[in-house]
Structures are given as structure tokens and as C-alpha cells.
Amino acid sequence: MFSLGHYTSYMQVPFISFKSAHDKISKELLEKYSALIEKGDFILGEEVKKFEREYAHFSQTKYCIGISNGLDALKISLRALGIGSGDEVIVPAHTYIASIFAILEVGATPILVDPDRETYNITVATIAPAISGKTRAIIPVHLYGQPCDMEDIQKLATVHSLKIVEDNAQAQGASYRGKKTGSFGHINATSFYPSKNLGAMGDAGAITTDDEGLYQAAQTLRNMGSEIKYYHEVIGYNARLDTLQASVLNSKLPYLSEWNYQRHKVASKYLKNLKDCTSVSLPKTIPYAEHVYHLFVIRHSDREKLQHYLLQHGIQTLIHYPVATHLQPALRHLGYKKGDLPVTEEITETCLSLPIFPGLSDEQINFVSEKIIAFDK
Numbered sequence: 001m002f003s004l005g006h007y008t009s010y011m012q013v014p015f016i017s018f019k020s021a022h023d024k025i026s027k028e029l030l031e032k033y034s035a036l037i038e039k040g041d042f043i044l045g046e047e048v049k050k051f052e053r054e055y056a057h058f059s060q061t062k063y064c065i066g067i068s069n070g071l072d073a074l075k076i077s078l079r080a081l082g083i084g085s086g087d088e089v090i091v092p093a094h095t096y097i098a099s100i101f102a103i104l105e106v107g108a109t110p111i112l113v114d115p116d117r118e119t120y121n122i123t124v125a126t127i128a129p130a131i132s133g134k135t136r137a138i139i140p141v142h143l144y145g146q147p148c149d150m151e152d153i154q155k156l157a158t159v160h161s162l163k164i165v166e167d168n169a170q171a172q173g174a175s176y177r178g179k180k181t182g183s184f185g186h187i188n189a190t191s192f193y194p195s196k197n198l199g200a201m202g203d204a205g206a207i208t209t210d211d212e213g214l215y216q217a218a219q220t221l222r223n224m225g226s227e228i229k230y231y232h233e234v235i236g237y238n239a240r241l242d243t244l245q246a247s248v249l250n251s252k253l254p255y256l257s258e259w260n261y262q263r264h265k266v267a268s269k270y271l272k273n274l275k276d277c278t279s280v281s282l283p284k285t286i287p288y289a290e291h292v293y294h295l296f297v298i299r300h301s302d303r304e305k306l307q308h309y310l311l312q313h314g315i316q317t318l319i320h321y322p323v324a325t326h327l328q329p330a331l332r333h334l335g336y337k338k339g340d341l342p343v344t345e346e347i348t349e350t351c352l353s354l355p356i357f358p359g360l361s362d363e364q365i366n367f368v369s370e371k372i373i374a375f376d377k
């Protein structure tokens, strides 16, 4: 039973639950952990190598490099491309701030652009005008699990000789015209933060690429700039994927497609239930993309009140993201001001993420939908 002040609800809907996913793997995982403790294979062990092989195969790329987290994966991708001081990188303003921090951390300048109002992803319409003589790369972020229009972005990048680094943190398993996201860029980064579609039990991430040179460079950078122990070619990072996290990911990867399918079913039910609810903007999917619904984000003009109302009824929601990146204090030095990125600001002020995860029941989805409809009556 859920209680908030005077209000009591018998149905609880958490924003996320790992239970149904963990029930499938916890026994296997405990056995693997005992074996690992015996073996002491903790740094870049067999589990990391296995995951790199299997995630590369899953992503339809030649190579995968296990990395400590998504931010490091982006940062190392940019460094592997030789991007740094004096370079500009185009990135969506509407993203998790790590996409932007990575650019700043390598000493380059992020050029923030608005996404499309309907898909929440950047398109050539806003990328093209932002290209200057200093632009070196574009970071398309497949936000909320929906692929960007990669064909158009690739064409534009080719014309201007720009590199592409996909930020695939929210879209593991998504595809665009039948090809997996994370396989379009010259080098691509992802995060396995626990709540991601493929989540570790702590911090973890990866890089995928088809380019052997970038693969070698990224491998060296993640491991203290060293290929041979105690010989350091470049200034690197301690950004290795942890072996224990790799074993979690190895146990989960075989289920990812099934879990993405379950997310898709949850989204379809919300879309059907809420189709006549005119006060709510529902997520639009592009026809040639397979959306994996990392998040199910609606928009509502009275978002704060709706969120509070749902919470009173035992329904947890979140906001991705409550402050536009260009208005965050951490990015003040970039000189953006309110009004500069109006689409980002509008989405930020109205978006609300509904519960979505494998194992969310039809009863819970119907309950959330009913309450949203009731709020507007």
C-alpha cells in the first residue's frame, strides 16, 4: 500500500524495477562470482574479452572495447579521433549532460543544437547551420531509445569531412533501416549504467567501431596509454571495463532483445491507451527506425501538477531532463542564454517520463493511463 499524506493508493507503480531481469540471471551470476573470486581474474579478465566479442557481434561492428562508463567511452572516442583544443563538435542541447562534458574534457568546444520537436533527436536541419571551419565531429544521441536519421547525418558528415561519434547510451539494440545503432559512426560510445536497456550492476560502458586504427587507439587510451605493461605511448586513462561488471553484462546480453521487445509492448499499450488524450503529446517514432524505448516520454503543459497527481496515486515518474543543458551552471562559460535553444527549452519544461521496464504489467500500464486521462477531465 502506498500512502502520501491523506491519500492512499493500493496500486504502486515504480519508475523502474530490476526484479524481472535479475530473477533470470542472479543464480548464474553468483556462481560466476564464486569462480572469479577463486581465479582472481579481476582486471581485463576473460569475462571482459568475452563481452567485447559478443557485444561487437550484437552491434554489427568489427570491434568493441569495454570501458569504465559512458562518459569515458565518449571522451576516449573523441581522443582516438584526435579531437581536442581548437576543434568544434556539434551535439544536441537536449541530451544527458555527459555527451557535452566529454567534448569539454578533451579540450574541444561543444556547439549545441536543437532537436526536432517530434522525435527529440537532432537532424540535418539544425546540424547543417552549425557547421563552421572548425567543426570536426557530430555526436548524434539516439535519445530515449529512438535512432537519429543516420542516413541524412552521414551524408552531411561526408560532404563536410566530419567524423561521427554516436552516443548510443540510451539505445542498445535499436536499429535504423535494419542496422544497429552504434554501428554508423566512425567510433561510437555507450553506457551500461544500471537503468539502461542493457545495464550493469554499477558503472560500465563500451566503444564500438569498424576501424582498426581507432580500435587500437581506444584500447591504449583506456589502459593508461599503454599497450605493453609499464610502457606508455600517450597520456591515457584508467578507464577499463570492470571484470565483475563484464560478467553481469555477459549474463544479461542474451536477454536484451527480449527485454527490448517487452519495452516495445509497454510503449504500444501506452500509445493505444492515450491516443485520444489530447492534452498529452505522445512520442512519435520514425517509420524506418526500431525504437527501443529506454524512456517513454510524454509532454504536458502542466507537467509539474501531473507529476504530483500521479505520485499521489502511487505512480513514480521522472523528468529527462529538468534543466536544459545550456542553462546549467556548469556550462555557463559557454555563453548561452535563455531563448537560444527554444525547442530544447520547450521539451525541458513539458516532458515527463512514465514508468517503463520489462515486467511492467498490463494492469500497471492501464492504471497509469487511466490516471493520466482522469487528470485532464
Ligand SMILES: Cc1ncc(COP(=O)(O)O)c(C=O)c1O
Pocket: 069, 070, 071, 072, 095, 096, 098, 099, 141, 167, 169, 170, 190, 191, 192, 193, 203, 204, 205
Ligand atoms: C545520452 C547519454 N550519454 C552519456 C551518458 C553517460 O554514461 P555514464 O553515466 O555511464 O557515464 C548517459 C547516461 O548516463 C546518457 O544517457
